[in-house]
Amino acid sequence: MSAPTLYEIQLRFQHLLKEEFRATSPDWLGGRDTPPITYQRRIGIYHAAAEMRFQEALQEDFPQMYQVLGDQDFGRLLRAYLNQFPSRYHSICEVGQHFAEFFLSPPAGIVMELLTRHPYLSDLAAYEWTRNLAYWAVEFPPLKLEEMQSSAAEAPESVVLELHPSVFLVESSWQVDRLGTSRKLASRDGVKLMVSRQNGRVTGRRLGKKPWALLREIAKGTSLGNLEECLNTHQIKPDEALRLIASWVSNQVIGSFRRQNK
Amino acid sequence: MPFLDSPFLGFGLGLRPIYYDHFLEQKPDGVSWVEAVTENYISWKNHHPIKSTALLEKVRSHLPVVLHGVSLSIGSVDPLDREYLKRLKELAHRIEPAWISDHLCWTGVHGENNHDLLPLPYTDEAIRVVVTKVQQVQEALGRRLLLENVSSYLEFAHSELTEWEFLTEVSKRADCGILLDINNIYVSSINHRFAPLDYLNAIPTQRVGQIHLAGHTTDPQGYCIDTHDHPIIDPVWDLYRHAARRFGRVSTMIERDDKFPPWETLMAELGEVKRIWEEENERSYSVRDSITVPAFA
Numbered sequence: 001m002s003a004p005t006l007y008e009i010q011l012r013f014q015h016l017l018k019e020e021f022r023a024t025s026p027d028w029l030g031g032r033d034t035p036p037i038t039y040q041r042r043i044g045i046y047h048a049a050a051e052m053r054f055q056e057a058l059q060e061d062f063p064q065m066y067q068v069l070g071d072q073d074f075g076r077l078l079r080a081y082l083n084q085f086p087s088r089y090h091s092i093c094e095v096g097q098h099f100a101e102f103f104l105s106p107p108a109g110i111v112m113e114l115l116t117r118h119p120y121l122s123d124l125a126a127y128e129w130t131r132n133l134a135y136w137a138v139e140f141p142p143l144k145l146e147e148m149q150s151s152a153a154e155a156p157e158s159v160v161l162e163l164h165p166s167v168f169l170v171e172s173s174w175q176v177d178r179l180g181t182s183r184k185l186a187s188r189d190g191v192k193l194m195v196s197r198q199n200g201r202v203t204g205r206r207l208g209k210k211p212w213a214l215l216r217e218i219a220k221g222t223s224l225g226n227l228e229e230c231l232n233t234h235q236i237k238p239d240e241a242l243r244l245i246a247s248w249v250s251n252q253v254i255g256s257f258r259r260q261n262k
Numbered sequence: 263m264p265f266l267d268s269p270f271l272g273f274g275l276g277l278r279p280i281y282y283d284h285f286l287e288q289k290p291d292g293v294s295w296v297e298a299v300t301e302n303y304i305s306w307k308n309h310h311p312i313k314s315t316a317l318l319e320k321v322r323s324h325l326p327v328v329l330h331g332v333s334l335s336i337g338s339v340d341p342l343d344r345e346y347l348k349r350l351k352e353l354a355h356r357i358e359p360a361w362i363s364d365h366l367c368w369t370g371v372h373g374e375n376n377h378d379l380l381p382l383p384y385t386d387e388a389i390r391v392v393v394t395k396v397q398q399v400q401e402a403l404g405r406r407l408l409l410e411n412v413s414s415y416l417e418f419a420h421s422e423l424t425e426w427e428f429l430t431e432v433s434k435r436a437d438c439g440i441l442l443d444i445n446n447i448y449v450s451s452i453n454h455r456f457a458p459l460d461y462l463n464a465i466p467t468q469r470v471g472q473i474h475l476a477g478h479t480t481d482p483q484g485y486c487i488d489t490h491d492h493p494i495i496d497p498v499w500d501l502y503r504h505a506a507r508r509f510g511r512v513s514t515m516i517e518r519d520d521k522f523p524p525w526e527t528l529m530a531e532l533g534e535v536k537r538i539w540e541e542e543n544e545r546s547y548s549v550r551d552s553i554t555v556p557a558f559a
Contacts (some may be wrong), residue, residue: 003420004385007339010371017376028383030453031417037485042416045487046378053377087370089348090333091305092377136307139314148444 061096062128100126107109118172127176137166157225164255177204265439268471271295274515300331304349329359337368339380363408363441383418384428396436410441413449413488425440427466449486458482491520505540
């Protein structure tokens, strides 16, 4: 029998890392295959290390999901996820970025079973990954309120406010922000959340209808001078809007502004 | 004579978040340099105020830094990841590391990354794959690379060489340096039943630019696993003693990645590295022994 090529070995090895070791020993393995150091044990070390590494990384990024599912189901979910979205990243910390997407077209079997029991998994994955994005977002020097105000006074229709890179708006049909504390809250009441980082810590704050509408309009890139329609629709008084914007600038929810060409 | 591209920096540690406080403001007593894991600083997950590349720059302002990668996948049949290389080059430009290293292994194929240091068959085909890619990396970075021997848990039926022959041949043909991990030699020697001194004695001294030391785990069946979560054990100290004598002025460090001991305990272990080096080289190590790395602006 001719020797397998490097490509063939790597392909077969990678395949073995992803599934339980079969009873037969691959003919391309060498060295001793006698107890206690059998081929099964040798491959098993790599297999277990890979699973542990991925599980640790995803557990860190999706702590609430891990808490809800428990070790065994989280591990089964992880295997199904990695089969569909194997890591193509330099850093293992990035491997969870397709988790929410994965639930949108889930494979049959364990994932469908878990979704039946926990229909909010996609929303929870999206929320937890967003928290992750907020945590790792670029740091910005704070915006000066006076600077923004003087530009806005000159030509409000050209001033577009921008959210701080660590601020994200999340809307969910499920109370994804409270799953970690009580499973009963996983009901279809729906929440509107502002995820942000303050002093290195990430929080998910619920917003009322008016602040949500205004902040979402700002996030869409609507200039200050063109917010009127939003204010009218949601019955937000101009001085109320100004107060909200001032507080968002002070708290670094709004991180910068730009002038837009007419 | 050690690898000329790598200055003798003395004795160092891996830069790990748990010990950041000791590195941020000043050079800690007894530590002459640090090794940073490249991937921690080239991902988008490096912007957090307390975990950023800016932090690495701060450390670099008073301490030499070397960059140690885990994702170059130099032994994969896949082409080099140009984006990775680009980011590594940018990071090197910012940090001005004393040298750059990665592992003699592969991490995935078909564009996948299994985030593990997987072993290669010791064949001429594998040498050709690695050498071509090392040359491409060295050309892109404008400097020579150090490649580290990895721990392994299996061997391939079609290997034509021993691991040390393979490592030596790669370093000669690619004209790169070697980062010699003494613990990895010990771990593999137990798992594959070879004499670790045969390995050490076969490595060309002029290629070795850095030495790693670490602890490992031994399972109840006697199998060794490279976990970096225990103190260095006596047989590894013995091997280091031999290496210190054979390789001489080679920068040496301890890798600790889990079950972190108190700072003082780790420093005592690093002090032991220095003491052994001094004994084997019959002289006292001092800062003057280090070749100065240009100050970081």
